[in-house]
Amino acid sequence: MTELAAFIATETALATSGDLLPTSRPTSSIFDTQSVLDAPRSVTVLTPEMLKRFDIQDFDDLGKIGSGTQQTNYYGVPGSPILRGAIGGVYFDGLQRAYQRNEMPLSFGAFESLDVVKGPAPSHFGAGQAGGYTNLIPKTPYFDRRRTVLTTEIGTDDHYRAQIDTGAPFLLGDRPAAYRVSLTAQLGGTPYDRVNNDFVSLYGSIKVQLASDLTLFTGAEAFRFKSNENAGWNRPTQQLIDESRYVIGEPINIASSAWDGRANRDAIYTNTALVVPAAIVDAAAASDRMTPAQRDAMLNLSDPADRAIAYAGFSAADLATIDQTSSGYQYTPAYFAAGGTVFTTPISAGTVLASDEDFADADNLLYFAKLVQQRASGATLTGQFLLDYIHTNKISTYGYAVSTDQLVLEAKITHQQSLDWLDSKLTLGASARHTHATLLQDFFDEPFSRRDITRPAVSANSVIPVGSQTDPNGVNFWSPTSQGGANAESRLWQTSLFGYLESHPTDTLTTYLSVLATHAPYRTTYPDGVDRIAADDPARDPVSDEKNYTSFSFSPVWAVTPQTRLYATFQYGTSLDPIDGGAIVGKGNFAENQLEEIGVKMSLTEDTLFASLSAYQWEQTAFSVRDNAAQELEGRGVEFELTYAPSDTFALIASVGHQRINRLTPLGFRSIPLTEEQWALYGGQLTNNFSGVSAAPGYGPYSRPDSNPNLEYPGAPQNQAKLHAQFALPAGFDLGVFLIWSDAYWHNFDRTMRLPATTAIDARLSYTTDHWDIALHGTNLTDADVFYGAEPVFSANTLLTKAPGPGAKLVFTRRF
Structure with missing residues (x-):
């Protein structure tokens, strides 16, 4: 007992x-x-x-x-x-x-x-x-008694979420055991138009003491996600950031009956200039915003002669299937040469590039098992197993689709033994991991900015057929690129031997040495289902190869006092950097990394204050799916974190960080920045460095812009501070105030867009009893103009995301 x-x-x-x-x-x-x-x-x-x-x-x-x-x-x-x-x-x-x-x-x-x-x-x-x-x-089962927690949420923008989490002990024969079950469901409206976040998760686990020295912990989760992307604002410019001023208009209509009423994908580059509604242009001319000469320099699509000019690049067969645009004025270079300006309209944060037809659906199955034996010798033997399966299917009508299947199986065994004669602890182990991943993508074109997202409805003219959908000949759109550019199917085996040694050379010095050696054969091939590449194309030939790699890390920790530690870490090793969907296409997916980090940690005032300060630098190679090659990066920074909780009535949590990242390899294929005038002329196409659009003066070349010759990475604040203060109020109430300050930072490599410095304020007011509590969360209470950085190589010059305004959520929790 x-x-x-x-x-x-x-x-x-x-x-x-x-x-x-x-x-x-x-x-x-x-x-x-x-x-x-x-x-x-x-x-x-x-x-x-x-x-x-x-x-x-x-x-x-x-x-x-x-x-x-x-x-x-x-x-x-x-x-x-x-x-x-x-x-x-x-x-x-x-x-x-x-x-x-x-x-x-x-x-x-x-x-x-x-x-x-x-x-x-x-x-x-x-x-x-x-x-x-x-x-x-x-989530670990409860062995003391039955515990059940019911949580419900309701929030602004039609957000609803509920979770029931329960567990209890039981006897498996005469052995103690316990279970835990958690069911979570969400119908998640969001502050962004036509974007939802719906899911259901079912988790269950059991833990049992099979013998006095043997414990089994096993469980699984099934997760189903039904939603769509939030791409953000298209047509990004500094004016859009500073003034929420959006360039309006869509290109001439190319929605075709031969393409099931969607845009003729083969014609999206034929005439990319935007068309402004006639009423807006005529009102501008009447109010002296523009001169008659400037209006005459635009193509008046109600005039058959001008309309014929706009559609001059189309074949007779294509024109027969298109209801030609017969109203509005189309931008021309002559209009801007005559002093014309771009027509814009105010836009809200919630108006984003999304459609009710978009989806980003996924299913995930996770299974795990852990068997731990405490041996009579004092050693610990641990066996672990993981199965992780993901299937995704995503379509965005602006011109993107992806389908992935990924199965990961890993078995791992470790043996840990104290070496008293060396005052050390040695852990040795082996693992076998197998990843089978299949990726299909449509990278042919992503004309993000064809759609005017301020229009009340999504026009068929801005809906691009993608992925498994087909053209008039019944051929799908999975990209016929070389393997790895968009499509791949791979099998990767990783067999590893590893170990780490914790040693105590002195009473105040502890060292950690960690090593790994891996044999990683792989086989990669072109996946089935791509219609646009011939069956006998050499790109379909499978490739088998292998990668052998080692990793090493060493970390000394010096106990300056019982409450203070100085530490350092040096690591040189390998990271696996797959393409989307977890697939690999070659040795370039195995990225070298190196880390040097030093720091100090303190736990003071009777363990009521914890603080840490670290400085680091790292180098790595990162695989680019657009260039199908590894790129070199380096970063450095300083991080400080503090938690102070002197009593049940007050707590303070704070952090300050500085980071800087540089890309060492010149930029390859990527999106490029456009001015408002360029969006007006080229908005109907994907803006990339092979599109023929010239860089603005002072910003070329696209591989290494003059404005950023060191290729400092944009897309995330280099300086940021966070502060959370928690106060206990009378009668069981509790107040938390959260502040996040972000310094201004660049949105793109070209440095044509800079996001402002901001201070976002959130708050939480709660009331707690022994069996239930209720909490009210408020976000962005001061309606700060907070922006989220984008993936900088491809997304930054095509998309921009502004955080929503004030929001609220009410959370009720009942404990049984």
Whole structure:
């Protein structure tokens, strides 16, 4: 009975641990179970209490807390964290999950806390991402008693969410066991027009002590996501940032009966200039905003002669299927030469590039198992297994589609043994991982800016057939690019031996040495289903090769006092940087990384104050799906985090961060910036550096703009400070105030667009009793002009996202 009582007490403490202080629960997200004070890396610990107070429900929300975490818009689907300006990886109890950029948002229904570790994972974790990683701590069953928590949410913009989380102990024969089940469902309207966020997650787990020395923890989650992208504003300019002034108009109509009423995709480059409604132009002429000569320099599409000029590039067969535009004025170079200006209209943050026909649907199945044996010798033997399957299907009517299938299987075994004679602890292990990934994409064209998003309805003229849809000949649109440019099917096997050694050379010095060696054969081929590449094309020939790599890290930690640690980390290793959908196409997907980091951590005033300061620099190669090659990056920065909770009535959480990233490799294929005048003339096409549009004076060449010769990375604030103050009020009330200050920063490599410095203010007012609580969350209470950075190579010059105005959410929680 003593053995069972000890086991139940230990498991109960594990399931219910964690408050606002990072030291309130141990972490095993770097090396063995240890306090965050001793962990030789910059870590932000998010306990269940922190997740609740900060309302963190997806990776975008990580930007609310900690240094080195950013909130960016990668088409509105936060599938991976952004850490220190780079994509981070995701681990589930120490095993790496399937890779994705923005195929689907990762479900938060299967875990109750997480650690955010900045910088590439230590070597024994395998080849992760260079930005850092989050280690998700799975929801653990309750061994002390039945616990049930019911949570409901209702918010502005038709947001509804409910979760029931329950668990209880039971006996499996005569052995103690417990289960946990969590069901989460959301009907998530958003502040953005025609953009939803609907999902359902079902998680279940069981933990059982099979024998006095053997414990099994296993569980699964099924997650279904039904939504669409939030691409943001198209036609980005500095005027759009500063004045919310949007360039209006759409190109001449090319919606064709031969193309099922959608735009004739083969004709989108024939005449790309925008057309302004006649009433707007005529009113401008009547009010002296423009001269008669300027109006005459535009093409008047109600005039058959001008209309014939506009449609001069079309064949007779195409014209027979098109209802030609017969009203409005089309921009011409002559109009601007005569002093004409661009017509604009005010736009709200919620008016974005989206359609009711768009979707970004995904299904995810996760299964895990962990078997731990405490051996009589004092050693610990751990076996783990992970299955992660993702299927996604995405169509955006502005001209993009993707379909992915990814299956990851990994088995891992570790043996940990104390070496008393060396005052050390040695962990050795092996893992076998298999990834089968299939990617289909439509990269032929993405004319983001063809659509005037301020129009009340989406015009058929701006709906581009994509992906599995077909042209008049029944041929689909999956891109006929070389393998890796848009399409790939790959099988990757990674067989690894790894180990790490924790040593104590002196009473105050601890060192961690981590090594890994991996044999990684792979086979990659062109996937089935692409109609536009011939069956006998050599690009369809499979390629088999292998990559052998090693990784190494070393970290000394010096206990200056019992409450203060100095640490350093040096790591040289390999990150796996797949293309979308987790596929690889060659050795370029194996990215080299190097990290140097130093820091100090303190836990003071009887463990009521925790502070950390770190400085780092890193180098990595990153794979570009557009260039089909690895690119070189380097970054450096300083991070400070502080938590002070002297009593139950007051807490302060703060962070300050500075980061700077440079790209060492010249820019390849990418989107390019346009002025308002250029959007008026070229808005109907994809703006890329091969489009023939000349760079504005002082901004060329496109591979290394004169305005940014060092290729400093845009898209995320280089300087940011975050502050959260929590106050206990009388009668059970609690008030939290959140401030995030972001310095002004560049939106694109060309430095034609700069986002303003902002201070966003959120707040949380809650009331708590023994069995229930209610919380009111308010966001962006001062309606600050907050913008989210975009993926800088391709998205920055085509899309711009403004954060919504004030919003509110009411959360009711009942505990049984």
